[in-house]
Amino acid sequence: MSLTMYSASVPVFVRMLGNMLNWLDKAQLHADERKFDSTNYLGLRLAPDMLPFSRQIQIATDGAKGCVARLSGTEVPKWDDTEATLAQLRARVLKTLDFVQGFSAEEFEGSESREIVLPTRQGDPLRFDGETYLKHFVLPNFYFHATTTYALLRHSGVQLGKRDYLGAA
Amino acid sequence: MSLTMYSASVPVFVRMLGNMLNWLDKAQLHADERKFDSTNYLGLRLAPDMLPFSRQIQIATDGAKGCVARLSGTEVPKWDDTEATLAQLRARVLKTLDFVQGFSAEEFEGSESREIVLPTRQGDPLRFDGETYLKHFVLPNFYFHATTTYALLRHSGVQLGKRDYLGAA
Helix, strand or coil: CCCCCCCHHHHHHHHHHHHHHHHHHHHHHHHHCCCHHHHHHHHHCCCCCCHHHHHHHHHHHHHHHHHHHHHHHCCCCCCCCCCHHHHHHHHHHHHHHHHHCCCHHHHHHCCCCCCEEEEECCCCCEEEEHHHHHHHHHHHHHHHHHHHHHHHHCCCCCCCHHHHHHHHC | CCCCCCCCCHHHEEEEEEEHHHHHHHHHHHHHCCCCCHHHHHHHHCCCCCCCHHHHHHHHHHHHHHHHHHHHCCCCCCCCCCCHHHHHHHHHEEEEEEHHHHCCCHHHCHHHHEEEEECCCCCCCEEEEEHHHHHHHHHHHHHHHHHHHHHHHHHCCCCCCCHHCCCCC
């Protein structure tokens, strides 16, 4: 089997989103044990000019959703960023898992050279071929927001280690 | 062009290691402006039981070096973790850039199914096929340590943004 655009994206998202579910479960457990409201996690930031915990998960899941939709040439569904509890963030991760698993390898064929156009708030859209989009935009961003989520939980004292970050080997 | 084990690894490392050089330059500039010794960055941690800044860069670079050596079936060079200044960490990133750029796409052919054996300190080695090793071990780890490096600098007030994290689009 050769590496493909599908094999380099969908299984990567599935693994990491599954890991995130485990982190969120451990975060809830930590809150229960320490008797604080787990909603408190949602506003945590690593720096005052960085996005909060809730946005890290929303952006990571948007990244996965947008990638599989764009590479397969289907419309990117719009999900409102309304999650206000840890349980709702968990549901969003689950919804993303369902969504990315709904695509087949065949739908990604030829997506290396598919033109991807991303609107930006500043004006001119970003344009990539599919391969550049996946390797240099989607995956670094996805791992950025996953790692920042993990770091915020570690910073909060949640019992997580590198094995939780990577998931089952 | 199809996605390959080479195209999914070497250019990814080259882009991100280049970005890291830029972060380190901005970190030095920040230290100069605020008149503190940039060596102070090296011991920073996001949590007391996480590895410090210097180790984040050492492990990220080790990840890139080990990946290209193992996927091409060559011996992994051993680099001592002796960096004691920001300039020395910068030199390590440059050395890694040189190293990963010394391999050709041909040397990675068939590496999807190459058996990769990683010794562990705990006992039994980790075993992967090359594709699993790249997608589920090397890249998540590499981005973990890159993002943690970035987060420590952001936490320190260094003027960095998402564009610095991703590099030239």
